[in-house]
Structure formats: structure tokens, C-alpha cells
Amino acid sequence: MTIGSHLEEFHDLPVRVFPSSVKGPKGAAQLPAPESVAWRVGVSAYESDEAWEEAFARFLASVDTTKVRALVVGAWSDAYDSGPEPVIEALVAAKDRLPALRGLFLGDIVMEECEISWINQGDVSPLLNTFTALEEFGVRGGSGLGFPALRHERLRKLTVETGGMPAEAVRGVAACELPALVHLDLWLGTDEYGGDSEVADLAPILAGTRLPALKHLALRNSEMQDDICTALASAPVVARLDVLDVSMGVLTDDGATALLTGQPLTHLTTLDLHHNYLSAEIRDRLRDSLEAEGVQVDVDPDDAEQDEEDDGTVWRFVAVGE
Structure with missing residues (x-):
């Protein structure tokens, strides 16, 4: 897409x-x-x-x-x-x-x-x-994107849309002091298009100390979506979110299971996992465990596609790459 x-x-x-x-x-x-x-x-x-x-x-x-x-x-x-x-x-x-x-x-x-x-x-x-x-x-586009750490007193919503967000820019955003920020949306992308960050680069965001007002966190469109979900399963920032968005990426049963077995998510209003590679069993478990508690769960696979080589190698893709 x-x-x-x-x-x-x-x-x-x-x-x-x-x-x-x-x-x-x-x-x-x-x-x-x-x-x-x-x-x-x-x-x-x-x-x-x-x-x-x-x-x-x-x-x-x-x-x-x-x-x-x-x-x-x-x-x-x-x-x-x-x-x-x-x-x-x-x-x-x-x-x-x-x-x-x-x-x-x-x-x-x-x-x-x-x-x-x-x-x-x-x-x-x-x-x-x-x-x-x-x-x-x-901002849209990751090639050459620079986002050094800064402080901004009034910013409430920050969106970075990329097919590959450079690790230096990810670390810069994570190091920003944004006391009023309510909504953060990062499209992390793939290594093929410059998205060379690791989960460790997101540590300050997951800790939430620089983002005391954050209520909507989207870490999405990533080929490391499973690792992100594993980290979110115990991340302090999750406890005060209303919306958690891990959609558009290469999310498999491993990442979803980490979320299900991690810290409680029943306080959320929305959990967005659309565009995923989950089994029907895991999608049902997510709905059954969270929708009964009033959480809106978007877990439909949408247009997520994968290719399989003759040797059995499976290729899965983020929603927005090139």
C-alpha cells in the first residue's frame, strides 16, 4: 500500500x-x-x-x-x-x-x-x-529526516510518517521534552528504506517520563512489530494510555501473545492492530479478552499480504514501504 x-x-x-x-x-x-x-x-x-x-x-x-x-x-x-x-x-x-x-x-x-x-x-x-x-x-518522508532532541511546551500531537525512519531521528524524538504531548504517531518502516532503529531506541518513549500527558501512542508500520509489542507488554507508559496503536506492521502471533500475557490492557479505549499476520485463534483471543471489558479492538488483517518462496521462506510486508 x-x-x-x-x-x-x-x-x-x-x-x-x-x-x-x-x-x-x-x-x-x-x-x-x-x-x-x-x-x-x-x-x-x-x-x-x-x-x-x-x-x-x-x-x-x-x-x-x-x-x-x-x-x-x-x-x-x-x-x-x-x-x-x-x-x-x-x-x-x-x-x-x-x-x-x-x-x-x-x-x-x-x-x-x-x-x-x-x-x-x-x-x-x-x-x-x-x-x-x-x-x-x-512530517512525511524519512530519507534525510533530521529530528534532534528539543523541548516544546505546547505541542499536543506529533506525527512522523515514513517507510523507514532513521534510528537517529527515532532517538531524537524519544529524547524530546514534550510535556503537553497527548498523541504520538511514528511510522517506523523497514530497514530496506532506511528504518534502521531498534526497540532500545524507543526506551524513553516506553518509559514515558518525558511525555507526562501522553494518551495516544502509535508505534506502527514496522517490520519489528513483534519486538515492539514484547516491549510494550511491560512498558510503564502503557498504563496511562487510552489508545495503543501497533497497526500496519509485521505483527505475528508472537507479538500479540506478548501483549495478551503482559500487563493489563483493559483500561484502554482502543487497541489497533489492523494490517497484521495473526492467526484466527489469536484474533479471537484478543477480541474475547478485551472487547468484553469495553476495549475497541481492531484486529482485522485488512490487506496484509505475504509471499512464500519455493524453499518455504515467507516474506511479510509493512503497510507502507516504498
Whole structure:
């Protein structure tokens, strides 16, 4: 599975594409109220007539950006070959033009523009260090992704979508001080696409000491899903979660059994394991043991596929890879 559709909603707002035809304040009459939508600014990923920074400059000139609450960065020129550093620089330079910004997503790029593991990313910390009032931040693409440890007082939701999240970036996120964070969603991916982290890299997240407000934890889209579940079975952070999401990865009976035989999960409102490689017996055990306690369990295998070689070798795949 790949990502085939752009975000339709972000930061609880409908996404509105800023059109290429709008130039300056005279065109603003055709646009919605600045605070009513999440604005998507992007250009063609292939041979664009306009650089992303130019499109953003038009946006700044056409919209009352003092009221903009959410911004979605779409494709920049040659995202498969160039990183977002000029995009990040343009956003940082516009800080004073965006005082109400509370949601920012970097890289709403779909497969027709650039496959997720071919998106060139960069160090995203300047955005978080600049926009200190952000409540939600998301980024897509793991190649070249930098996420050094930082402290952010206001961030409530953090999403990192990759087909392979570099271990250094995983360790950076895990070392962040995010006292207000309620929702953390990491797509860890596969080694084939740069996802070289180990469960040990997640230790500070599993301990939960730097994330005192965390209620929704997603560690998913991983080829080491069994090892993650084994660690979660005794992780201190689990006891105060409402939602635990270990979906989209290579989850087998071993990982699910570790969850079932580990610490209690009956306090959860939701346990998400969709896209899995579980036996019918284990899926039934999960439902029987948790749904009776009021836990919503998503354990359907969905489109999880596997290949078997002539020698009996079985290949299983995360939901979103290349």
C-alpha cells in the first residue's frame, strides 16, 4: 500500500488547496475565511513553473495570514531529488506573518508525486523551535529526516510518517521534552528504506517520563512489530494510555501473545492492530479478552499480504514501504 490521497483534514479543519491562479490581494475575494481551513501550499513535483517559495509568497500576499491556524506543505520542486530546506527557511522567515499558526504538516506528497521513501526530507527542528505555539506537527518522508532532541511546551500531537525512519531521528524524538504531548504517531518502516532503529531506541518513549500527558501512542508500520509489542507488554507508559496503536506492521502471533500475557490492557479505549499476520485463534483471543471489558479492538488483517518462496521462506510486508 502507498499513500494515494492528499490530506483532506488537518488540525480539525478541512484542507483547502491554495490555487495557483490567485495573485495578490485582489484575488482574495474568492478564498474562504483564513481561519476556516487548513491551507495547502504546493507546486508540481516535476518541472514546476513555480518554486514552492514563490507559491508561498503569493499565499502571504493574498491571504490574511495573521488569522491562519493550520498550514499543509505540499510538494516542492523535485522532492525526489531535493530537500525542503528552502521551504523551511521560507516558513521560518514568515514567523511574524503567522502568529495564529497552531498546526503544520511538512510533506503532504502522494505516490504520483513522489513515493514516501523517495521524499527527501531534512532537519525539521527549526520549524518547532521557531513556531513555539504549535499544537500539532506532522512530517512525511524519512530519507534525510533530521529530528534532534528539543523541548516544546505546547505541542499536543506529533506525527512522523515514513517507510523507514532513521534510528537517529527515532532517538531524537524519544529524547524530546514534550510535556503537553497527548498523541504520538511514528511510522517506523523497514530497514530496506532506511528504518534502521531498534526497540532500545524507543526506551524513553516506553518509559514515558518525558511525555507526562501522553494518551495516544502509535508505534506502527514496522517490520519489528513483534519486538515492539514484547516491549510494550511491560512498558510503564502503557498504563496511562487510552489508545495503543501497533497497526500496519509485521505483527505475528508472537507479538500479540506478548501483549495478551503482559500487563493489563483493559483500561484502554482502543487497541489497533489492523494490517497484521495473526492467526484466527489469536484474533479471537484478543477480541474475547478485551472487547468484553469495553476495549475497541481492531484486529482485522485488512490487506496484509505475504509471499512464500519455493524453499518455504515467507516474506511479510509493512503497510507502507516504498
